[in-house]
Amino acid sequence: MAPTKEAKATKATLKVNPIDCTGHGVCAELLPELISVDEWGYPIVDPRPVPPQLDREARRAVAACPALALKLIRK
Amino acid sequence: MTTTVNEPAARQTAAATLPRLLPAAPEDLRAHLARYGPTPYRGQAGLLIGDLEASGLTGRGGAAFPAYRKLAIVAQARGRKVVVANGAESEPASRKDEVLLRAAPNLVLDGLQLAAEATGATEAHLYTHHGATPEIIRALAERAAAGLDPVAVTITQAPPRFLAGQESALVNRLGGGPARPTFQPPRVTERGLHGAPTLVQNVETLAHLALIARYGPRWFRAVGTSAEPGSMLTTVYPPDGKCRVIETAIGAPLNTLLTSGPQTQAWLVGGYHGTWLPLPQAAALTLDNGALGKSGAAVGAGVLAALPSDRCGLAEAARVVRYLAAESAGQCGPCLNGLPRIAAALAELAGPRPRRPVRADVERWAGLVEGRGACHHPDGTVRFVRSALTVFAPELTRHEKGHCSGTNHSPFLPLPHTTLPDGIPTSEADWT
Numbered sequence: 001m002a003p004t005k006e007a008k009a010t011k012a013t014l015k016v017n018p019i020d021c022t023g024h025g026v027c028a029e030l031l032p033e034l035i036s037v038d039e040w041g042y043p044i045v046d047p048r049p050v051p052p053q054l055d056r057e058a059r060r061a062v063a064a065c066p067a068l069a070l071k072l073i074r075k
Numbered sequence: 076m077t078t079t080v081n082e083p084a085a086r087q088t089a090a091a092t093l094p095r096l097l098p099a100a101p102e103d104l105r106a107h108l109a110r111y112g113p114t115p116y117r118g119q120a121g122l123l124i125g126d127l128e129a130s131g132l133t134g135r136g137g138a139a140f141p142a143y144r145k146l147a148i149v150a151q152a153r154g155r156k157v158v159v160a161n162g163a164e165s166e167p168a169s170r171k172d173e174v175l176l177r178a179a180p181n182l183v184l185d186g187l188q189l190a191a192e193a194t195g196a197t198e199a200h201l202y203t204h205h206g207a208t209p210e211i212i213r214a215l216a217e218r219a220a221a222g223l224d225p226v227a228v229t230i231t232q233a234p235p236r237f238l239a240g241q242e243s244a245l246v247n248r249l250g251g252g253p254a255r256p257t258f259q260p261p262r263v264t265e266r267g268l269h270g271a272p273t274l275v276q277n278v279e280t281l282a283h284l285a286l287i288a289r290y291g292p293r294w295f296r297a298v299g300t301s302a303e304p305g306s307m308l309t310t311v312y313p314p315d316g317k318c319r320v321i322e323t324a325i326g327a328p329l330n331t332l333l334t335s336g337p338q339t340q341a342w343l344v345g346g347y348h349g350t351w352l353p354l355p356q357a358a359a360l361t362l363d364n365g366a367l368g369k370s371g372a373a374v375g376a377g378v379l380a381a382l383p384s385d386r387c388g389l390a391e392a393a394r395v396v397r398y399l400a401a402e403s404a405g406q407c408g409p410c411l412n413g414l415p416r417i418a419a420a421l422a423e424l425a426g427p428r429p430r431r432p433v434r435a436d437v438e439r440w441a442g443l444v445e446g447r448g449a450c451h452h453p454d455g456t457v458r459f460v461r462s463a464l465t466v467f468a469p470e471l472t473r474h475e476k477g478h479c480s481g482t483n484h485s486p487f488l489p490l491p492h493t494t495l496p497d498g499i500p501t502s503e504a505d506w507t
Contacts, residue, residue, distance in 0.1 A: 018258065018406070018407035018408065018448055018449050019258050019449045021407075022408070023408050038409065038443050040408055040409070042408035042412075042447070
């Protein structure tokens with residue numbers, strides 16, 4: 001799928017370090033638009049660029065991760 | 076072709092036929108040098124990396140990544156650098172690295188030294204499941220006596236774990252820790268052993284490198300396909316289960332390596348992270364990623380098996396997946412949770428009258444673990460599982476009706492004796 005104009009502007013994607021992640025689920029609560037949890041409680045992250053209107057929430061979810069496992073990767 | 080080595084034409088011709096890597100019997104240093112000529116040190120880095128790029132050599136550990144690219148990344152880095160010969164073939168069914176190290180240790184050690192020179196590395200390691208074997212010790216001693224190795228080689232034994240040879244797991248082990256993968260990036264070529272840029276190459280890749288350094292890229296490309304040049308070592312399991320290590324041209328017809336007659340019901344290509352292929356549909360395929368990719372398969376590290384018709388394919392797959400689940404490093408939630416569930420479900424599918432929802436459970440869990448590990452263990456396991464359920468779908472229908480076509484219940488695909496039930500890694504010591 002071609003990235004939208006907004007997505008091109010931020011070029012940031014969310015990535016989980018699956019080794020550090022312990023499945024607290026905080027990220028999915030703070031950012032349900034981009035993160036859901038699987039049946040074991042581990043996050044499933046939308047691989048597409050973070051839309052700019054969710055940039056603040058994405059940064060908040062990254063900061064809130066108790067395991068420091070969620071990253072916002074800016075290209 | 077630019078080369079600093081002037082080899083007699085006869086030698087080049089001799090090495091242009093297969094096998095290139097495996098002598099009939101193990102060779103000492105004198106025989107090795109007589110066969111291949113002296114180790115062709117270049118005196119500078121660029122030449123060999125350029126030749127490697129022109130040769131099209133790819134990693135023979137399974138990922139088929141262009142060899143020159145990893146060398147170029149490490150060569151460009153500054154400061155202390157490390158090269159590692161990786162002989163820790165993780166596949167219980169693969170024997171080719173072990174056979175190569177026994178028969179032609181000097182070819183691997185040539186390649187390791189040439190890679191060190193090409194990258195400017197001052198530290199070299201050999202990492203294998205068998206540690207310092209008599210063949211390796213003898214080769215290193217003979218080379219030391221001949222003053223052949225500018226960089227000292229440290230030998231480290233890999234723990235008997237499926238993931239021990241994974242690049243980041245290897246770097247962790249060499250650093251004194253457990254042989255478990257880490258999350259990448261950074262890649263080990265950027266930040267590897269003790270933070271130093273580290274080149275990890277499969278031992279067979281290094282053996283090919285040592286020959287490309289001698290005879291050049293054109294010679295290397297005389298066999299193989301234009302997209303995937305050269306030869307490769309394969310571990311082949313005919314229906315009698317007695318495996319052989321065979322060096323073959325990439326692109327060779329698979330039916331010259333594996334039987335496809337009525338004795339054989341399916342092929343496994345690429346080992347336990349590989350793909351089951353149905354017969355007779357697969358009989359016309361060739362051993363190269365270009366051809367196999369269209370069937371969702373890859374050559375991997377060259378494990379090829381012909382499953383005999385008297386075995387139950389689902390039972391074979393269930394045994395292997397049980398092993399793979401036990402070999403999860405247990406670090407990533409989806410792999411830790413998903414693989415044992417997939418294994419248990421496959422065990423049910425391998426038995427009589429599995430419950431209806433089990434097949435769908437496997438599909439769902441496969442989707443949940445794929446792409447969600449720090450390493451490719453879940454991805455490879457899922458590839459194996461999905462292809463098994465496709466190829467053995469008729470057998471699954473039989474099981475649902477309470478029948479099984481397997482008449483020989485002795486295991487066909489090899490698994491380590493130590494694996495189950497007591498060999499399941501439970502403590503840190505199991506990974507070191």
